[in-house]
Every structure is written in structure tokens, then in C-alpha cells.
Amino acid sequence: MRIAFLVAPEGVEQVELTDPWQAAKDGGHEPVLVSTKQGEIQAFNHLDKADTFPVDEVVGEAAPGSFGALVLPGGVANPDFLRMDDKAVAFVRDFFEQGRPVAAICHAPWTLVEADVVRGRTLTSWPSLRTDIRNAGGTWVDEQVQVCDHGANKLVTSRKPDDLKAFCETFLDVFAEEAA
Template structure:
């Protein structure tokens, strides 16, 4: 069990993230008292994709090369089409997601971010949701897809789109409070 005020939460992202899907979880989790760390492939800043154009940037706090699963209580994966598509071809990003899943700690993915869960081969037999356009990818990877604002399967938290952010963030906070889960093989 981890008090949200003591929680260390990682957000793994790169250029092309859906602006609200990074900024809103960062805001809500920080407002609840968590320490939120933006992790990316390189130092500097990463740019959002917002309404068909490059949007607001956010500073990177830590590179993926320096990130350790043991240092965080939860991992958040923002969506957008570009961001998870770029990350899912990076072996280190896929390994980090897989290792986080295997740790039993809360792992949250929204919109197109379940592509990373597919690539990490962690959704077979799990109840999940995603942006509707990747439903077939999720199902082909063995995920049990449902059209709900937030779906949780043993601290694996998924949501569909920015309209679901309040429920998504509330569920992350709830799962962090519950702590590590012993995930049964699906």
C-alpha cells in the first residue's frame, strides 16, 4: 500500500503525445501529492500533437536509459498516434513497459498507448480498452477488449480517449493506494 503523497509516478512519452493525455494525468497526480517524472528517450523536451499540429512541449526529467522500474510506484503511458508508435519500435521502451507490468505495480495506458502493451506482449487474456481504431490490434494480441471509459485488470489500467481522463486519473490514484498486485498468468 502506497500513500499517493509518497508515490513516485513515471510518465513515459516522446514527441507526438496527445497533449491532454500527458498534461492532465501529470496535473491530477501532482495535485494528489505524487511526485511525477517525465521519462523519454533523450534529454531536453518533447512536443505534443494537438489539433493537427505540434503543440505545447514539456521538459524531460529523466532519460529512459537512467530509469529503473524499482524507482517508481506506477507508470503512465499517454497516447496520441505518433508517441506510442515511435516508442513501440524502441526495444528499451518495450522492455521498460514489460518489466513494469511484471513488477505488479500499476501500469496505465490511454488511447493508442496500448500499442506498447501489445508490443510488450502483456495483454493476452487481460481485460482492456483503447482508442477504437486499435481494437483489432488489441484483440489480435489476445486482449479482451471492451468499450468502457476505464478498464482495470490487476492494476493494468486502460482508457479510450481524452474524454475518459478524469476516470483514468482517479483509477491510477486508487490503484497506487492499493499497491503492488500479484498478477496471475492470463
């Protein structure tokens, strides 16, 4: 399955990109790095610059229907940049409209809030997003990983890098179920 990993040109938390990316590859999937600009993205280790990664597809040209699922890595700046880009927000919303599974970790649910896909769903995130999620009509829980099966698709969310092992295992299981 082709899995879109949507990130901004800078600000993604590196481990929240690389661990799920490797898990997807190890699971036999094809991860594809999608961003709002061509070239490379700059990852971070919290506030310090880390590695760069080449962009495979640009969000305005990428067809959501060509992917089986979407992963939204976190980082504080990454989802904040994405939620200010209309094409990125539309890209995310399209996965929900098409009933495709989505996984988001840490601060990534900010993009989900902007896409207006949180209402009626239960999810987790970095704790500082709790009020934003509630204000958007969602229910926030403090769990290592949360799977919400509300609506046509499943949403997998997780809180932080310490939860990556459970996040990766869960989204791979959910994506496999959805593909079957």
C-alpha cells in the same frame, strides 16, 4: 510515490499528458517525465504542435524499480515511436514483471501490445486498436475506463480525452491501493 510518465520525443497528445500529470501532483505524487532522448518532448493537440516539456530521465538510464507506477499517455504517433524503441518496450515490460500498476489511455496500449503484456487481460483503448489488442491475446471492451487485475499487477485503461476525468480518478485510486 514516484510515477513514470513515458513518452516519445514527439507525438504525445498534450491533454493526455498534462491532465494525468496534474492529477498525480494534486494526489501528492511525484510525476517524472521519461523519454527516449534527453532535452524536451513535443506535445500535440491532435495533429497540431502544442507545448514542449522538459525530460526528467532517459528511458535507457531510468530504473523502473525506482518508480511505484507507470502512466502511458496516448496520441497516435507517441506509442508508435515507443514501440519501435527496445529500451522503452523493456521499460514497460519491467513494470509488469515487477507487479507495479500501469495506466494507459487512447493509443498507448500499442506499446503494451509490443511489450507482450496484453495476453489474458481485458482493456479498452481508442477503437482502432481493438483488433491489435485481440490479436495480442487481450479482450477489448468499449468502456470509459477498465481496470484489469490479471496477473501480479493492475492495468487501468481508458479510450480517449473525453474519458480523462474517470481515467485520472481511477488510476489514482488503483495506485493508492497498490502502494498500501
